[in-house]
Amino acid sequence: MKLGKRMTAIAAMVPKSRCVADIGTDHAYLPVYLVAEGIAESAIAGDVHKGPYLSAVNTACGSGVGEKISVRLGDGLAVVCPGEADTAVIAGMGGTTIAGILAARPEVTTSFRRLVLQPMSGAGFLRRWLADNGWCIDDETLVVEDGILYEVIAAEPGSAPGYEFLMDEIGPVLWEKRHPLLKTHLTIMLERLNQVIVKMRLSTQAVNSPKYREYQKKVDQLEEKLTCL
Template identity: 45%
Template structure:
């Protein structure tokens, strides 16, 4: 992968960036995504934010090699602290856990007042992001699920609006599975949740072998509930 040939995962993220965006890519690593977006004319300006020294230096070097120092500002800092209020209108965060992404958004909330779109790609735990959207008035406009190199990823795009849009009264299963993904249910969606369900059943079996301890009882109830949500969703298609 380089800034001319993005991974399938990052290509999916880029697809949701509106033309002419002023972009902040948080956790930018080698800055491939902002370099690609600027070169293709999708973003007019980009910030590549990195908290760790190594990736920050890699991003700096990449932007210099590409000759994009006028259009891309590489900044070292934690999450959205690299962004000034009003500086960008689109934020991408890819390749982290959902809980961490939700924490970054929560800590940097005041930087999002002029942001029109969030595009987030959690490696796991997309439910944390959907919950954050609900609590903060962001409406899911699109969700994608894709497989690359044997791993399954979700990409969530949101804009400000009624956060309950799309859930159709199925809030609990929507938060877990993705309300828009649940409607489409492509093969990768089915594969992911069939695998998750089998994994939960395996854990459930282990808990049952461990005897009736109070702490296990709650875990068993949670697992049984999640299994029933997934089974019901998969039956509906």
């Protein structure tokens, strides 16, 4: 199976695993790929909705590795028992949803050796959640597919090194390794913030709010970071 650029970047962060749980699997392309390539011995493909679940069943059955993929219908990590999988992938959802899925089943979450996460938004929130809940981000990447920039975050159990608050938004590893797409990443963040600020300027109340000052401060900090690149 050939994966797109985003999925390939996610798969590249998955270490050799006994069992990978792909939560919110949709078509189950990722677990099929991981098992077919020998990266995972087996996989759990979980989805909360019937349509994606059925499409996952369909993909797994026709893949030639279907007997090694358990397709399950259910909410988040409710479909995984503690210790059943050593790696979890949660991709293509908002960062707050991903953090919510991890937080809802601590006994399952703490049994994983590695998390591979690809938030569509709220990456800063997710990074903070990881750091506050005993996960250390050990790898990150950026990838562009169809003109959209995606962030992929990998974490292992451990305490996160202290870093400035802004790194939750930027990505500490992306910054440390000066990822080739870092400038694009920061520029997009700045553009989004500036769009919000411009809208807030239409209201005196908004301009006098702490949120406005926070956003303005973030803009200044991001601009400063950009000068370092």
